[in-house]
Amino acid sequence: MADEKVIQDLKDKFTELYGEGEMRCFFAPGRVNLIGEHIDYNGGHVFPCALTLGTYGVARKRADKKIRFYSTNLAHTGVIEADLDDLVYKKEDDWANYAKGVVWAFMENGFVPECGFDFACTGTIPNKSGLSSSASLEVLTGTVLMGLFGFDTDQVQNARFSQLAENKFVGMNCGIMDQFASAKGQEDKAILLDCATLDYTYTPVVLGDAKLVIVNTNKPHELTNSAYNDRRRECEEALELLRTKKDIQAICQLSPEEFEEIKDVITDPVVQKRAKHAVYEENRCVTAVKELNAGNIPAFGKLMLGSHESLRDDFEVSCEELDVLVEEAWKCEGTIGARMTGGGFGGCTVNIVKGDAVDSFVKTVGERYQARTGLVADFYVVSIGDGAHEVCE
Known part of the structure; x- marks a missing residue:
């Protein structure tokens, strides 16, 4: 269930930063892996589930090629700007490299936004906790792109593109588990994911009391x-x-x-x-x-x-x-x-x-x-x- 206060506070901040106008709101969860660790990149099975903790994002199209990023959790970094025609990793762009990387990955695969967009996010995942705040941000960015620009793709591809962004743009040689769990989670179920084939089944997590x-x-x-x-x-x-x-x-x-x-x-x-x-x-x-x-x-x-x-x-x-x-x-x-x-x-x-x-x-x-x-x-x-x-x- 969406946290209405978090969403409203984020919308208020978005308006303060970027002005009045239509905006759309998205969410991508963090994840916890119940068992099956460090084998996603070894062709094994993993068993993660999405959490109700995650990252909310508000976005709106622009008339030019500029992208502007802001995080309430890292407000000290301010608004970070990028351009669709010049998406490269910059150390000074800090956390926004994860989001930029997803835009880059979508474009590398033929999904090119016709314009830039303004973006603000807020996370309820403790930072650097190991609950995949970075994958949550990546999958959120892909969901924003699919929503704003109507790209004909799905959440499995979003997970793939998000992993590509982290591997090739950010430089973290991770497997696909975190992004897949964030993209494809279901309430009260964990995902048995074959990381070699991306075949998956949902299993109800019934723990009794x-x-x-x-x-x-x-x-x-x-x-x-x-x-x-x-x-x-x-x-x-x-x-x-x-x-x-x-x-x-x-x-x-x-x-x-x-x-x-x-x-x-x-x-x-x-x-x-x-x-x-x-x-x-x-x-x-x-x-x-x-x-x-x-x-x-x-x-x-x-x-x-x-x-x-x-x-x-x-x-x-x-x-x-x-x-x-x-x-x-x-x-x-x-x-x-x-x-x-x-x-x-x-x-x-x-x-x-x-x-x-x-x-x-x-x-x-x-x-x-x-x-x-x-x-x-x-x-x-x-x-x-x-x-x-x-x-x-």
Whole structure:
């Protein structure tokens, strides 16, 4: 459900910045991945859901080729201007490069706006939390383009173009999961997405009396400047070696048994661990969805723990703060599942907690986390929402 006050405040700001006139409002959600981490670019399955947290945008066509961007969350950057005829990455354009990149990606694929537009946005996703505020902005921009200019494309292509923008324009070598979840989410459902083919099915997330609780470490992560791109490079190296023994297109095509038979072709122990994570995480993800469909939430939770341990030990994208949150979560009565979510190196954990234990979970985990790290965590009991759309009043 749209946040009417957020929308009205954004419209008021848009009018203040750009003047009176017709305007259209759009929304794209953030996402949380329940299981299946760092395997979207390894040809595996992921299991994300869209959140009711996200990014709202208001836009209006212009008479010239100029594009103007403004974010209420980053008001200090002011109005950032670009031109349709000169869309290039500029460090000083900060966050607007993500939006510019999507316009560039649409144009690269033949969807060329006949004019520029004014754009203002506001996000309800905590910045740098690992809940995909950047993908939300990208998918929002694509939804604005489709709405304003009537482009004959769909949200799957929007997700593709948004990923292209982040890979080639911004320089972040991400997979497609975040953008796909933001573009194609459905209320109260998660998406089992085959990242090799983009085949997908929706699965109802029925947790009984349990709740989804996201906990933000409040240790920001900077994925573009972190080891994320290194991990992808290591996986590519592993794939090339594995292909000398097996005819595969992606690491996640291997079963755990097949991997164990040929893993020694990877002589670098670090690279071998990266491949091991991808293979076993694929198996965990597919198994977890089967358990959820069978109503076996405790089994789903145990697979979440296995996922976190693999991300910590084999893929090495966790950090002390994430590990502390997960450790303290599992000590709490009423915790069914807990793991880091997102790219890692900071950001958030996702937890399944019995409804009557949520208050004590928040209090206990919050106090223990602060005592161990000196940081104050933020807790969000979240709902699963719809994907990107125009907000109709």
